[in-house]
Amino acid sequence: MERIFYELKEALSQPGCPLCSLEKDAERRYFDTLFYELVNDPATRQKILRGGGFCPTHTALIFEERNSILGIAIIYWDLLGHYFDDENIPLSCPLCQTLKEKEQHLLSILQKRWTELKPLWGERTFFCTRHLQTLQNGDTLKEEIMALTQKSLHTIQQHLSALIEKFDYRKSHLPLQEKETLSWQEALEFxxxxxxxxxRK
Ligand SMILES: [Zn+2]
Ligand SMILES: [Zn+2]
Structure with missing residues (x-):
């Protein structure tokens, strides 16, 4: 099957939310391609202009990732120049759209090939609060993912307990394990x- 299936298999075995992790990869790939290859592509430029640019979250990500300052300068020269052309344009972030489509695709793969994917679920894999809501209520898939998520959250909680304990000076000589060091980050990610x-992978 296509690449996305293998990416999902890999992400499901890793700590964290597989959909968030694939979303992050997609965002990075999108900006790499946009700023290095498509800056001068007329169709891409039109699509960005038509949508009124990127949403605030993705604009902040452009700032953070700053793939190519020249690329950013060219795209934003365009956006500034057209900002007052038509104030009634409904804003629609082209990257949010791409991600929405990708999420739908991933959910349909999960639905279709769940028996094959389920055994790969890692001991710290979970669906985050946002992605739990994308699952259809009353579905077996949702029930099973909720149960697996609950189990992983319990494991992460145990790692948090160990981390808290080792802040005590009487136990501070005990070495911290990587999973304990990462536990607070995983709790925030949920x-x-x-x-x-x-x-960056
Ligand atoms: Zn998520
Ligand atoms: Zn966006």
Whole structure:
């Protein structure tokens, strides 16, 4: 099957929310391609202009990732120049649209190939609060993902307990395990509905 299936398989075995992690990869890929390859592509430029630019979250991400300052300068030269052309344009972020489509695709793969994917679920894998809501109520898939998520959250909670304990000076000589060091970040990711850990794959 296509690449997206293998990406999902890989993400399901890793700590964190698989949909958030694939979303983050997609955002990075989108900006790499946009700023390095498509800056002068007329169709891409039109699409960005028509949508009124990127949403606030993705604009902040452009600032953070700053793939190419020249690319950013060219795209935003365009956007500034057209800002007052038509104030009634409904804003629609082209990256949000792409991500929405990708999410739908991933959910349909999960639905269709769940028996194959379920055994790969990692011990710290969870669906974040945002992605739990994308699952259809009353579905077996939702019930099973909720149960697996609950189990993983319990594991993360145990790692948090160990982390808290080792802040005590009587136990501070005990080495911290990586999963304990990461536990507070994973807890934040569950509520944030996004991958917060910085490392670039
Ligand atoms: Zn998520
Ligand atoms: Zn957006």
């Amino acid at each position: 509520f944030a509905g996004k991958t917060l850990k910085k490392e």
